[in-house]
Amino acid sequence: MSAPAPDVFLADCPARSTLELVADTWSVVVIVGLAHGPRRYSALLERAGGISKKMLTQTLRRLVDAGLVVRPATRGGDYRLSDLGVSLLGPLTALTAWAEEHAHELA
Amino acid sequence: MSAPAPDVFLADCPARSTLELVADTWSVVVIVGLAHGPRRYSALLERAGGISKKMLTQTLRRLVDAGLVVRPATRGGDYRLSDLGVSLLGPLTALTAWAEEHAHELA
C-alpha cells in the first residue's frame, strides 16, 4: 500500500482488468446487494431494481469466477460475498456514498 | 453523510444514474488521468492506454455534460476536473487502490 501514485491510467497495469470487472453497474449493484448478508437468487432479482434474470445470472457467474462471490452449496441456497468480496465493500460504499451525496449536483 | 445504509440497490434511487455514469472503465481512467492536473487531449489520448479518439471524445463529452470535467476555454487547451470531479477522486482512488492491491488474487 505504499505505491507512489500507481497508474490505472496505463493499459498494461494489472489493476486495469480488475477495474474493468468492478467498474460495472450490475456488479456494483449485486455486490452491494449482498453486503447486508447472503441472499437467494430470487431475492436478488426482486430487489436489484430492473436487473433481468439473464444479467443477474451472468453477473453472478463473473463475480463467482473472479472469486468475489461464493456460489451456494445447494441449488437455491444463498449467494454470499467471499472474503475478497467483503474487502471490496469499503471502497465500494465510499463510491456509492459519494453517488448519493452528489446525485443532485449532476446534470 | 448520515444515511443509514442507503440503497443503490434499488433502481429508483437517484444514486443509480450517478453510479451508471461513474461505473464505467473509460470514465474512471480519464478522471484518474486528470487527477495529477490538467491535460491536453493528445496527452490523455497517449497516456490512457488503448483508448481511441472516439471513446476519448465521447467520454470527455459525458463527463463535461455531467459537470465532472471542465472543457478548456480555448480549443487545444487543458481539460481539468471540476470541484465535483475532484470530490470524486477520494472514493475513486480507494477503488483503484483496492484494484491494485488485489489484482493478483483475482482469477
Added chain:
DNA sequence: CAGTATCCTATCGGATACTG
C-alpha cells in the same frame, strides 16, 4: 423457485477518413 438458452435490438468501441 432457480436457472439456462435463444432471439433480437441497441449500444460499445475500434479503424479510418475528414475538417478547422
Added chain:
DNA sequence: CAGTATCCGATAGGATACTG
C-alpha cells in the same frame, strides 16, 4: 494538433420460453 463523422463488427442486455 484537436477534434468530428462514418462504417461496421462485437458485445450488452431485455424479453421470452424452456428445463429440473
